[in-house]
Amino acid sequence: MGSAIRIGIGGWTYEPWRGVFYPEGLTQKRELEFASRALTSIEINGTYYSTFKPDSWMKWRDETPDGFVFAVKASRYCTNRKVLSDGKESFDRFLDQGLTALGDKLGPINWQFMATKKFDAGDFEGFLKLLPREKDGLRLRHALEVRNPTFDTQQFYDLAAKYGAAIVYAEDDEAPEWPRIDRATADFRYARLMSSREDEPTGMTDAELDAAANRLKGWAVSGDVFAYMIAGAKVRNPAAAEALIKRVVKPGSRGHDGPDGDRSASA
Template identity: 80%
Template sequence: MESAMGGKIYVGVGGWTYEPWRGSYYPNGLKQKDELSFMAQNTSSVEINGTYYSTFKPDSWMKWRDETPDGFVFAVKASRYCTNRKVLSEGGESFDRFLSQGLTLLGDKLGPINWQFMGTKKFDAEDFEGFLKLLPREKDGVRLRHALEVRNPTFACQEFYDLAAKYGAAIVYAVDDEEPTWPQIDEATADFSYARLMSSREDEPTGMTSEELDAVAAQTRQWAERGDVFAYFISGAKVRNPAAAQALIAKLK
């Protein structure tokens, strides 16, 4: 959806294949092959998580592209083989393998790539800059936007923010009530924002109360002042996340 402030706001969830959604979110009788197109009618984006664990063939990327409407966008989680390594700047071959599997076939439906790091990964300025230097700005004529999801408190420092800004990478704003040590960084380091909201609760039909969703909507509108926003309800009470995404979309209209 367009924000009156400037950037577009995309709201969605992580993935679209989740058995407990069948009958609670997906209608009874909906074929599994139709779940993505159903999800795409009710949200504006999805974060593909399966890419963290494995690669997909070009046919899969083209299928996902063709099953979703114009304006729908996919964020893509980078492979763990790229981020779960002692020396990040030595991962060039892994980065190329991940980026060459076919994701650029999404074309203008390719949103940001989320490079997620484990909580044990500490900030090392030299190595992290070496990593950022290896991330291409485009591939196959398609723009690549990079988002950095860091989970160690050592990243909550100006040197990291400056590095991210130097290379135009967004820092993921991640909120998880069960992980108080994760840094919640809200810094404008790129021309887009990326949020992973992990606080949905099963006792709320829409994952969060209306007041809580109002606060998320207000924050999302603020981010939109500086560019596009990609916000995903992930983890938490996963069964409630599609409803949370739809409720947030309704509040942003």
């Protein structure tokens, strides 16, 4: 089996998607069921702001098909701190809320840092030491989304590699000052593509989608890939994710079935 390329969106509840992505008349309680069969992954964003009960995690697990994977955005109380390495209590609160109830549908955890957070090698290594490699018998995969140019340095790359954490490739045309770090520091890759436009029915042009697909397929040579259409023209992100899925699907590959048949991708 080759590496998996999983592509999706951030969250699944967004009113403008109703009648555009979600069929007219689909009840809100069935939106995750629908989205998880049209896409191959979703990044859960609500966990950045609050915690959820174990029942919620089990419900999300049960509403999604085999082969579907969630990424989880870590709590802001872990990353929006003056001293990162002092955050163990926040780490415990975030990790103990029940996310391991997802079982094999638990994908990477995205630790997102504000653009004002600068790289401090000593403190950042202290933070990385707090990242557990497993919980409740499940492997935990960690991705680091940094937004300050001070992180664009070999010392940061080396620390990420030392602790097996992926560096998020974040692409946002409205924030050119954010570093676009394309480095392999773990056995998987993570991308957040934030440049969709409303005047494009699929959020991006064919040429842009082709380029993104080629990048993802190149990464998949050495491990699994998780890519999310986030922000930008949010109303177009599901269409952009679906168009990208079509470009990375290998004929004859098998995965979970979506509304139009086999929707998963492997490389």
